[in-house]
Amino acid sequence: MSAQSRSTVRYLSDFDKTVIMNNFEKRGWVSCDLEDDWNFYWASVHTVRSIFNVETGFRLNDDQILNHFPNHYELTRKDLMVKNIKRYRKALEREGNLIEEAVEEKVKGRKVE
Numbered sequence: 001m002s003a004q005s006r007s008t009v010r011y012l013s014d015f016d017k018t019v020i021m022n023n024f025e026k027r028g029w030v031s032c033d034l035e036d037d038w039n040f041y042w043a044s045v046h047t048v049r050s051i052f053n054v055e056t057g058f059r060l061n062d063d064q065i066l067n068h069f070p071n072h073y074e075l076t077r078k079d080l081m082v083k084n085i086k087r088y089r090k091a092l093e094r095e096g097n098l099i100e101e102a103v104e105e106k107v108k109g110r111k112v113e
Contacts, residue, residue, distance in 0.1 A: 013042040041066045048072075 009029040013020065020042055024031075032038050041064070043051070048068040051058050060066070074080050 009040055010036065010038045011040040011042065012036075012038040014044055014047050015042075017042075039063055039065070043067060045072075 009024075009027070010032040011024050011029045012032055012034060021031075024040075024042075029040070041047075043066055045068055048066055048070070050056065051066070052070045074084055
């Protein structure tokens with residue numbers, strides 16, 4: 001791969017959103033096909049799930065990224081994010097970690113729930 005091709009981001013998208021495509025092109029990114037060597041893939045959730053499916057055996061290269069990650073909904077859905085934060089806080093308490101107390105002191109007496 002030449003130095004020029006390494007400096008140019010090659011993107012792939014499985015749907016055509018004008019605002020996203022225009023943004024990529026303004027940055028000087030180059031559109032490519034799935035068979036080509038790509039750096040950034042703007043993919044639907046369904047596509048990401050199929051990419052990370054164990055049966056496909058697909059692995060990202062060091063210079064490839066996607067706009068979603070497996071189980072992204074654990075952080076993007078508020079109900080699941082709260083559940084995970086509570087689970088993390090309980091784990092800290094069991095370990096006797098003082099981070100919990102420091103956070104409460106910074107809030108100046110207001111407990112974050």
